[in-house]
Amino acid sequence: MKSKLYIGVMSGTSMDSRDAAMIKIENNSWSMINSVKREFNPNLRKKLLIISRDRKSVSLKDFIEINTKTGGEFSKCINQLIAQKGMKPSDIKAIGLHGQTLYHHTESRYSGSLQIGNPSVVAEKTNIAVVSDFRNSDIAAGGQGAPLAPAFHSWMFGSNKHKRILINIGGIANISILLNSKSFFWV
Known part of the structure; x- marks a missing residue:
């Protein structure tokens, strides 16, 4: 089997940074090629914290802007990771994008999880296929997300x-x- 390179990117509940890792998968093993950690833009982090922790209402227009900006922040992190290794987007098979969790609810029949960081923005700004929405797929299948x-x-x-x-x-x-x-x- 030919080796393939993938990038995984996420951020934790503290929203302090975005973490990205490039891995090589070959046969039944993997190895870390490179990783980066980048702080969120302070103004964007403040908005994300207000939405997720304080549960303040936000207009749909503002939500779309924050979602797009967050996708842009993830994109910068990914592009830096690739540039550090002197690679190009075509070297990467796909990006696994977790996104930033704003709200997670699995205690009722109508469960779900809300992540922000528009994967279409990430795909466009990196020119790499993006796989996302892992939590909701798992919840729909009966898992906890x-x-x-x-x-x-x-x-x-x-x-x-x-x-x-x-x-x-x-x-x-x-x-x-x-x-x-x-x-x-x-x-």
């Missing part, structure tokens, strides 16, 4: 001989319980 950590944990640490528990300590902690190399669940 955190599909990536347990799948990654299973791939990296799954074992047919040992059961394992991994704790992801972030803004919102979660636990992956690995029963064997093929099954896992998230708490």
Whole structure:
């Protein structure tokens, strides 16, 4: 199998920065090629915090502007990551964009998660295909909206001989319980 390069980009609940990592996937293994961490524009961060923590109402016009600006911030981070390695967008297979979570609700029949950072803006400004909206896909399938950590944990640490528990300590902690190399669940 030919190796492929991918970029993953996200930001945590603190909204202090955007983190991007470039990885190479070859056969059944991966390696880190480069990573960057860039602070959010202070004015944009302030607006994001007001919307997500204070739950202040925002006009649809302002929401669209913030969504577009956030996508632009993610794009800058990605383009810097690529430039640091002297690469071009065509070297990258795809970008996995988590976005910035503004609100997450999984306690009712009408559950969902709201991320901001327009993936179409990111695709346009980087000229790379973008995969996004992971949380809502998982919620629609009956999950809690955190599909990536347990799948990654299973791939990296799954074992047919040992059961394992991994704790992801972030803004919102979660636990992956690995029963064997093929099954896992998230708490």
